[in-house]
Amino acid sequence: MTAEARHETAGERLAGLLLAPVRWGMNLIDRPMTWLQRRLGLGGVAAAFLAPNLLVFGIFVLFPMMLNVAYSFTGGGALFLNNRVFVGTLQYETLLSCRDFLDASSCREDRFWRAVGNTGFFVIVQVAALVLISLATALVLNREMRARGFWRAVFFFPVLLSPVVVALIWKWILQRNGLLNAVLVELSFEPTLWLVNRGWAMFWAIFLSIWAHLGFYTLILLAGLQAIPRELYEAAEMDGAPSWRVLTRITLPLLWPNLVVVILLALIRAVQVFDEVFVLTGGGPGTATLFLVQYIYETGLAQQVRNLGLASAASILMAAVLIVLTLVQLLASAWRERKEQR
Amino acid sequence: MSHLELKNVSKSFGPVEVLHQVDIEVKDKEFVVFVGPSGCGKSTLLRIIAGLEKATSGEVMLDGEVVNHLAAADRGLAMVFQSYALYPHMSVRQNLSFGLENTKTPKDKIEERVAEIARMLRIEELLARKPRQLSGGQRQRVAIGRAMVRRPGVFLLDEPLSNLDAELRVTMRAELAALHKRLDATMIYVTHDQTEAMTLADRIVVLRDGRVEQIGTPLELYNRPANRFVAGFIGAPHMNFLEGRFTGGDDGAARIELDGGHVLLLPIPARPEGEPITIGIRPHHIETEGGQARIPATVTLVEALGPETIVHAEAEGQPRIVAALAGQRSITSGNTISLALDERFLHAFDADGKRIEESRVAEEI
Amino acid sequence: MSGIATFLTRRRGGASWHFTDVLAWIWLLAGLLLMFGPVVWLGLSSFKTRAALSEFPPTLLPYETSVVEVEGFDEPLPLYRVKTEDGEERLLVQVRRIGTVAQMADPEAPDEIIRVPLVAREPVREVRLATENYSTPFERYNFLRYFYNSVFVTVVATIITLIFNSMAAFALSKYQFKGRTAVLAVILATLMVPLSVIIVPLFSVINGLNLFNSLWGVILPTVATPTGVFLLRQYMLTIPDELLEAARMDHASEWKIYWRIVLPLAMPAVAVLAIFSVMWRWNDFLWPLIVLSDQELYTLQVGLNSFQGELNVQWHYVLAMTVVSMLPVVVIFAFLQRFITSGIASTGIK
Numbered sequence A: 001m002t003a004e005a006r007h008e009t010a011g012e013r014l015a016g017l018l019l020a021p022v023r024w025g026m027n028l029i030d031r032p033m034t035w036l037q038r039r040l041g042l043g044g045v046a047a048a049f050l051a052p053n054l055l056v057f058g059i060f061v062l063f064p065m066m067l068n069v070a071y072s073f074t075g076g077g078a079l080f081l082n083n084r085v086f087v088g089t090l091q092y093e094t095l096l097s098c099r100d101f102l103d104a105s106s107c108r109e110d111r112f113w114r115a116v117g118n119t120g121f122f123v124i125v126q127v128a129a130l131v132l133i134s135l136a137t138a139l140v141l142n143r144e145m146r147a148r149g150f151w152r153a154v155f156f157f158p159v160l161l162s163p164v165v166v167a168l169i170w171k172w173i174l175q176r177n178g179l180l181n182a183v184l185v186e187l188s189f190e191p192t193l194w195l196v197n198r199g200w201a202m203f204w205a206i207f208l209s210i211w212a213h214l215g216f217y218t219l220i221l222l223a224g225l226q227a228i229p230r231e232l233y234e235a236a237e238m239d240g241a242p243s244w245r246v247l248t249r250i251t252l253p254l255l256w257p258n259l260v261v262v263i264l265l266a267l268i269r270a271v272q273v274f275d276e277v278f279v280l281t282g283g284g285p286g287t288a289t290l291f292l293v294q295y296i297y298e299t300g301l302a303q304q305v306r307n308l309g310l311a312s313a314a315s316i317l318m319a320a321v322l323i324v325l326t327l328v329q330l331l332a333s334a335w336r337e338r339k340e341q342r
Numbered sequence B: 001m002s003h004l005e006l007k008n009v010s011k012s013f014g015p016v017e018v019l020h021q022v023d024i025e026v027k028d029k030e031f032v033v034f035v036g037p038s039g040c041g042k043s044t045l046l047r048i049i050a051g052l053e054k055a056t057s058g059e060v061m062l063d064g065e066v067v068n069h070l071a072a073a074d075r076g077l078a079m080v081f082q083s084y085a086l087y088p089h090m091s092v093r094q095n096l097s098f099g100l101e102n103t104k105t106p107k108d109k110i111e112e113r114v115a116e117i118a119r120m121l122r123i124e125e126l127l128a129r130k131p132r133q134l135s136g137g138q139r140q141r142v143a144i145g146r147a148m149v150r151r152p153g154v155f156l157l158d159e160p161l162s163n164l165d166a167e168l169r170v171t172m173r174a175e176l177a178a179l180h181k182r183l184d185a186t187m188i189y190v191t192h193d194q195t196e197a198m199t200l201a202d203r204i205v206v207l208r209d210g211r212v213e214q215i216g217t218p219l220e221l222y223n224r225p226a227n228r229f230v231a232g233f234i235g236a237p238h239m240n241f242l243e244g245r246f247t248g249g250d251d252g253a254a255r256i257e258l259d260g261g262h263v264l265l266l267p268i269p270a271r272p273e274g275e276p277i278t279i280g281i282r283p284h285h286i287e288t289e290g291g292q293a294r295i296p297a298t299v300t301l302v303e304a305l306g307p308e309t310i311v312h313a314e315a316e317g318q319p320r321i322v323a324a325l326a327g328q329r330s331i332t333s334g335n336t337i338s339l340a341l342d343e344r345f346l347h348a349f350d351a352d353g354k355r356i357e358e359s360r361v362a363e364e365i
Numbered sequence C: 001m002s003g004i005a006t007f008l009t010r011r012r013g014g015a016s017w018h019f020t021d022v023l024a025w026i027w028l029l030a031g032l033l034l035m036f037g038p039v040v041w042l043g044l045s046s047f048k049t050r051a052a053l054s055e056f057p058p059t060l061l062p063y064e065t066s067v068v069e070v071e072g073f074d075e076p077l078p079l080y081r082v083k084t085e086d087g088e089e090r091l092l093v094q095v096r097r098i099g100t101v102a103q104m105a106d107p108e109a110p111d112e113i114i115r116v117p118l119v120a121r122e123p124v125r126e127v128r129l130a131t132e133n134y135s136t137p138f139e140r141y142n143f144l145r146y147f148y149n150s151v152f153v154t155v156v157a158t159i160i161t162l163i164f165n166s167m168a169a170f171a172l173s174k175y176q177f178k179g180r181t182a183v184l185a186v187i188l189a190t191l192m193v194p195l196s197v198i199i200v201p202l203f204s205v206i207n208g209l210n211l212f213n214s215l216w217g218v219i220l221p222t223v224a225t226p227t228g229v230f231l232l233r234q235y236m237l238t239i240p241d242e243l244l245e246a247a248r249m250d251h252a253s254e255w256k257i258y259w260r261i262v263l264p265l266a267m268p269a270v271a272v273l274a275i276f277s278v279m280w281r282w283n284d285f286l287w288p289l290i291v292l293s294d295q296e297l298y299t300l301q302v303g304l305n306s307f308q309g310e311l312n313v314q315w316h317y318v319l320a321m322t323v324v325s326m327l328p329v330v331v332i333f334a335f336l337q338r339f340i341t342s343g344i345a346s347t348g349i350k
Ligand SMILES: Nc1ncnc2c1ncn2[C@@H]1O[C@H](COP(=O)(O)OP(=O)(O)O)[C@@H](O)[C@H]1O
Pocket: B013, B018, B037, B038, B039, B040, B041, B042, B043, B044, B045
């Protein structure tokens, strides 16, 4: 018995027991890796470390990305590329042929344009509301208060819930005999069929996605607020600056880099809206809450007659928007980091 | 046997060459210190020896064999890092035994060796602790212990004392010297501190900007610095340099006129009149009386240390002269004193900073 | 205007109640109601019987009509509080209901039938948790299977993610090799293209590999997350190279350096990724929906969605299973709240 073994706690012993198979496995891999190291040197070892991730990555991300482009130029119902017919830009033409771009019903593929219109509307309203509410919540949480951890958790926890759970929680409240209608009746209002009315369905789609993601953005903004040196506020106070000016001249300018990142992240997410809304409304009533991802999913995979080409073309168009947004976001992040270092 | 030889070793990081054709020989069981200002390439050189860095050109030889292609682990060396690089998540015991485990040493042998090292370094009580629970000196010991467990032929130490406070540094210095005697191993030690180099080394290698300036025993370097850089770097307080020019003389002695008008006779071969020369003299070789060339100077600062008094002074044409006078003196700043240079300890350097040898020596060779 | 500003920018609570404090509290309490209320409502509702759920207006707590065993009747009979004509209140059981009149009896003297109009009586109710909402779906429907599938996908995908991502991050942070920048750039580029954009071609890749309708088809496309690689790489960059060099001098092989030195030291980041990965995989919906067609293979999310999408929604089961499917996440959150929130705040990932 060594001194160390005597001092081992129960927890450490348990960890040791759990780690034993891991240790065994790792030692097993050590041999081939050492052999590789002797044969190929450090460069070879690096390649070996990268290989599993890159392999999976190549097969399931990189290759499909290229395949997507290829699909968008082919037609027919076959699943595999070698059985598909090359049709040139036909799919794009189908998607983009409209007599009047402001009127979805004048388009060849009117569901696509309704999805584009819905998504556009959703993105603008949801991001604006989401950012404003997150900002307000972050400012409130940044005040000195008791039990701040609790309040932060209150706004944050829906972030961790699955979209299905989020949708079901609200669907239960919004249904005909649901809590919301009960409250309205109690206050002597008319009960409403929330998810059957086109306008309300969109409202609740937006509401739901704000409810679910609010905490995430609040957290990032809160971190930004807490990074603002307290002395700045104290200096402003010494200068007798009115609080409106403190907000517009100190808080917001210093928070601005974070705000930009938050806006862009929210935009990127909003363009991809799908899960919660799909479970809540199924895209309905009619096409009132049909969004782009659902259009792609249904056109390419969920319909009786799959139209892979059309779905791919639509997803390429969507990817283009996302790539632009992400590039801007990366630039903004880099800019924020540079600012923070100063 | 652990005999190390560097032949023409150069190293570039991209377009920047940080080591220029370094030639060094380290004999078995020798304690060699690489010293030089920060950024001169000491660590790089040590890492090339260790095998952690590849030389761009030149050869590293261990016991007569070229080891350039050998990986760090296969050279049979051990290294103590400046930051100690103790594994933070392992206990001291695990830190010490990790290397032995990797070479598939039997368990009882590992325990025995670890216990022996722990006893030798007096870290037995610390074996169960994590590095963050140790003081600087204790970490230092563990780092040395980790290097010792595998009984390497050569120890490489990169500024091992620079993270310790001044007092501890002196104690550890003595311990290291004792350890070297006991272990009977070759040690290569890197530092930017010339005192450490002087006290520890059998031989010192002075580096500057990736070049070897001089190799020699501490006293050789102190007494006969090969150039102005070594002269200024070795010895504390630093050597004084007085600017002047040749004004005559012959092969046996030269007449030098210092800026400010004082004239000296030096036992070096004369050079054409007007050629610039730098005279070096250590503060300890300046007195207030006797000697040659009494230079009147104004005292600007007095540091009374007790056993000696350090006097900073300004003379005409010579902006700053430091004298270390034995004992306690009644000098205050503003006083005018005359500085007498002990002619036996004058060093002469030419315009390129190279030492000008004395005539007598030149004749002997 | 400036009042709102005061409220928004204040950092220190004043000694007395300022109206901005009131505003802040209104915001917080409204938040509490809106964020927490629905979940509480879900929890309460999930313990109501099917009959109680169809009541309108709904009650807050899960009530059930009390029943009494009465001699001479096989079934227990529902108990009612009845106001008789002389203004007296009595507890009676209902024997039979005919039109607007109920035939009722005193449980002590069941032979004597009393006729009572429906308006004059009210059921006697007690709070009871309908725990069968939770047990039946597991016994009679496929939910145990769904639960198992979800656990399998989550655990396996997370383990593979951690191993593959940490290996790649190690290579990308601790080795200089040709093409490193290229690999980093490719991984960065794919951050821009989320799964939702490549579902169509990915579906055919999965088909081509015979992974359609298999849990592995759900797992594999998710494990090479670029986010995970970046998160771990950023962290590993902060581990000093000298430690690796010390280990190399200590005869450690590169693999040993990876799993004995770097991996333990990167544990904080690995843990963050592990938590994220568990949440991602547990909550995944679109991709499992696409890949899994066999009921037996549904994950909890997909199963729940298909269950709620049926024509005649069995809300009492749906609600209970919703609670079950959010339980692991809630438990994780309860224990690791600080860890999760600081992880998100510092990485900007969720
Ligand atoms: N990995 C590297 N890449 C580029 N330059 C380096 C690297 N390591 C060291 N250098 C440069 O080489 C020179 C010598 O460094 P070093 O050997 O660490 O100096 P010392 O240890 O003497 O302070 C310095 O100028 C340093 O900037």
